[in-house]
Amino acid sequence: MPVTLLGASEIRSLAADLDVTPTKKLGQNFVVDANTVRKIVQVARVVEGDRVVEVGPGLGSLTLAILERGASVTAVEIDHRLAERLPATARAHGVPDGALTVVDADALRVTALPGDPTVLVANLPYNVSVPVLLHFLETFPQLQRGVVMVQAEVGERLAAPPGSKVYGAPSVKAAWYGRWRLAGTVSRQVFWPVPNVDSVLVAFERNADARGTEEERRSTFRIVDAAFQQRRKMLRQALSASLGDSASASAVLEAAGVAPTARGEELSVEDFLRIARVL
Structure with a gap:
């Protein structure tokens, strides 16, 4: 059965049955268009045998796609009602036993993923998209690639x-882990x-080798935060309090090897790492 x-x-109908009203607090906007979820999966290059983690599966439209x-899915869902219902929805739509594992938890607190997924595919809640992404990339080094749907402003930053006008701390922190690119737009009308x-849609591929140690990452991220808290100031001023x-x-x-008169928005992740290593 396909x-x-x-x-x-x-x-x-599922939402009404569960008495679920999409909430802004949880950033819930459910995709109701089959072509859109298939497009996301296609952009993510999901193939049979892939092990995928999905954050915020909701009612399961992207999950089923x-x-x-033919991939397996580990779905992390914070809403207990949705997490409990998802396996039944999957069975009713022809998903074979063992292909779906549901983790009923806050994605920001998850530290272990059954099934050892290597691909991340998600329609991320707008209010926590960057923290969730960075948490998953830091916590699960086996994640090699992925595609996430996020608010346009967030995706452009990632x-x-x-040197770009929207380049900021999320851009640098994301670049620590790998390469990012905009991979498509999504109409507002496909959401409910x-x-x-x-x-x-934003696609990423993780670097083949780690950019630095965990201690260097933490130090680099602290410098990045300080640099962009006062992004209009020269770095010698923006970093003066912390240094x-x-x-x-x-x-x-x-x-x-960084000009003290430069601003944070001019520096690459490699530049910030060099500063961290001097320290």
Whole structure:
């Protein structure tokens, strides 16, 4: 029996049955268009045998599209009602036993994933998309690639290169782990309820080798946060509080081969790592 997908009317019926009203607090906007979830799975290059983790499966529309490809899914869902119902929905749509594992938990607190997934595919809640992404990349080094649907503004930041107007701390931290690119736009009309923001797909591939040690990552991220808290200031000023004073900051920056008069938005993740290593 082939896996079948959810339609818009069935999604609304499921929600009514569970007494689920999509909430802004949980960032819930359910995708009700089968073509859109298939597009996400296609962009993510999901193939038979892949082990996929999905964050926030909701009622299961994207989940079923991943399972339709013959992949296995570990789905992390914070809403207990949705987590409890998802296996029954999967069975009713032809998903074979063992292909879906549901983790009833807050994605920001998950530290272990059954099935050892290597691919991340998710329609991420808008309010926690960056923290969830960074948590998963830090906690699960086996994740090699993925595609996430996020608010357009967030996606543009994640994929932004140094010097871009939207380049910021999320851009640098994401780049620590790998390469990011915008991979498509998504119409507001495919969601229920219809959000008041645009959405994009962002694809990533993890670096083949670790960029640095865990201690270096933490140190680099602290410097990144300090640099972008006062992004209009030169680095010697933006980092003066954390490095003692402006003169000390200038000395560290020069030793790292970075101009003290540069601003955070001009630096690549490699530049920030060099500063961390000087420290």
